[in-house]
Amino acid sequence: MSNIQQEEVDKNWEAFQAILPSIIAQYRDKYALMKDKAILGYYSSPQDAKSAADSFIKDGIYSIQQVTDIAANMGFFTYAIPLDTLQS
Numbered sequence: 001m002s003n004i005q006q007e008e009v010d011k012n013w014e015a016f017q018a019i020l021p022s023i024i025a026q027y028r029d030k031y032a033l034m035k036d037k038a039i040l041g042y043y044s045s046p047q048d049a050k051s052a053a054d055s056f057i058k059d060g061i062y063s064i065q066q067v068t069d070i071a072a073n074m075g076f077f078t079y080a081i082p083l084d085t086l087q088s
Contacts, residue, residue, distance in 0.1 A: 005061055011037055012063040020067070027067040035062040042067070 015037035043049040
């Protein structure tokens with residue numbers, strides 16, 4: 001992951017954490033597509049979110065966050081779904 005991508009993930013994560021309490025009831029278990037600290041849409045799977053992002057985010061810099069209140073410890077990818085694991 002490049003520094004630019006990591007910066008995007010970090011700033012989106014902070015924004016996501018701030019808004020999570022207000023969206024959890026409506027969007028639980030969905031996947032939020034984020035860019036520039038804004039949620040662009042909610043999707044049923046990370047693959048759907050990636051497909052949508054690939055169709056309109058030309059620079060390829062975004063993040064996908066799962067809307068959940070269950071903490072997950074996945075090391076480096078604790079707060080972002082690694083895009084290279086998603087199949088197009």
